[in-house]
Every structure is written in structure tokens, then in C-alpha cells.
Amino acid sequence: MNIGQVAERAGLPAKTIRYYEDIGLVRPQRSENGYRAFSEQDLHKLAFLARARALGFTIEDCRTLLGLYEDEARESADVKALATEHLDQIEEKIAQLREMHATLAKLVEACHGDHRPDCPILQGLAEEG
Amino acid sequence: MNIGQVAERAGLPAKTIRYYEDIGLVRPQRSENGYRAFSEQDLHKLAFLARARALGFTIEDCRTLLGLYEDEARESADVKALATEHLDQIEEKIAQLREMHATLAKLVEACHGDHRPDCPILQGLAEEG
DNA sequence: CCTTGACCTTCCAGTAACTGGAAGCACTAT
């Protein structure tokens, strides 16, 4: 398979796949013409990566997950630990965003949003506390 | 005021303040010895920036907000529009994170997390759908 | 046989917003 087809089937841009090869996440063969020649297994790996990335795992986490996936002697505890930590990070991020949202929403509500310069949002940003 | 003191009072690392000068967000005077000499107004600006950044506005948004703040003829509608758009983006991000969280949480729950290799998390990442 | 267009290649640069570190000058206290 050439990169275009793999890209379509894995749901990743070709650019991204080349990048993944650069950083050693996949190692496709090469055809005589120099084109990358992907196996079904490469495709499978890339789809795995696409899903892991979609769940917000970093590239390095993905590398680890892929390693675990291919390691027959893995312990599921290791996978779960990684996933749980990531879950915690997601929760923390959500909490942060919620706080931002609450603060900003209050300011936005207080703002008339008309042609006058008077603006509680700017005041809120300018004042301490 | 030297950069160290401003950093402390604005709640920003000195490095960040230098960066903000680089990109033209503040323009402190210079003392004869070459040190940056910040006015109270500079400090005020930096504190404004720190709060806007803490609410998740991008640097370019901050630049715009600062411009509006200093423009006596601004219309609060412009500020409100910017803030509302940002609010929408925050909501969207929260929604995305919640979806990630839900999916991943299900997988994590299903995983024993013991010494055996059997792992629903990896299976979930490997399977389509 | 030639051309056109789609697809592939590599390489370089840019994104966002800093952050770390090196080399070196300035100031304060001893």
C-alpha cells in the first residue's frame, strides 16, 4: 500500500504518517521506486496510533502503549496505570477550563456589549483580585 | 522597577516578560546600565496580560484586548464578541475532553490491572469502531 | 512518444508560548 491509501484507511494525513516514521513509530518497507510500502500490520499500528491520539495520549504515551501492545509479556497493570494517569490529567484540564469558563462567563454576562466604551470585562482584567 | 520586581508583582516569570517585550506587548524604558526600567503602567499592563492569559486568551487576543483597553473610544460590543467567542472555544474544548474521558474511563474500568497481559484498553485501541 | 495530472519523495520553515542554558556585564556587601 502507498501512503495515500494508508492515510485514508487509518484516518491520518499522509504528512502525519511520514512524521510518525521520522520519529520511529512505524517503519514501513520501501518499494524499488522509493515509495513507502505499508503492510497491513503497519496500517493496523497507524490506526492504533490514531485512536490513542484521539483519546489525547501524547506521542510518547503512544509509543509506550504501542510497545505494551506488542509485548506479549506485558502486565495490564502497566497499561491501566498509564491510562489512569492520563484520565487524571484530563480531569484536571476540565477543571481548569471550567474555572476559566465560570470567571469569564460572569464578566461576559455583566457586559452590555453595545457601542459604549464602558466594559466590565476589561475592568475585570484590569483589577486585581 | 527592575524586571525581577515586576515579575514578582505581576505574577509572571521574568523570561515571559522579556518575551512579551520581544513581541511588542510592553515597551519598558531602559536605564543607563541597560536594565529594563518598568513604570507602574507597565506593571499594570503585565498584570492585565497575566489575567487574560490565565483566562485562556491567546497572545493575539491579549494584544487585541490590550488595544481595546487603551482605546477610549472602544465599543464594549467588540470586547464582548471576543470574549464570547473564546467562551465558545472553551466549551468546545470541555466537550471534547469529556468525550475522551468517557471513552477512556470505560476502558479503564474494564481493565483488571493485574500481572496478566489481557487488557481491554489495548483491545479498545486496536479495534475499529 | 509526449504530455498532463495525480501521487510520491525530501527538505526547510513555521506554528504557540514560552523555557532552559550559556556567556558575560552590573551592582551590592564584605
Add this chain to the structure above:
DNA sequence: ATAGTGCTTCCAGTTACTGGAAGGTCAAGG
């Protein structure tokens, strides 16, 4: 004089791609 802290500039690295240029390859059509 020296030690220590704070300041300066400049360069590189971070994350995960993304865009674009310059050019090779391949299949189809005239």
C-alpha cells in the same frame, strides 16, 4: 578584591504537526 545575585543577549528546544517548494514516478489519453 571578591563573591553572589541580578541583569543582559542569544541560541536552542519543546509538542505535534502543517505548509510549501522542488523534483521524481506512474497511468491514461491524444
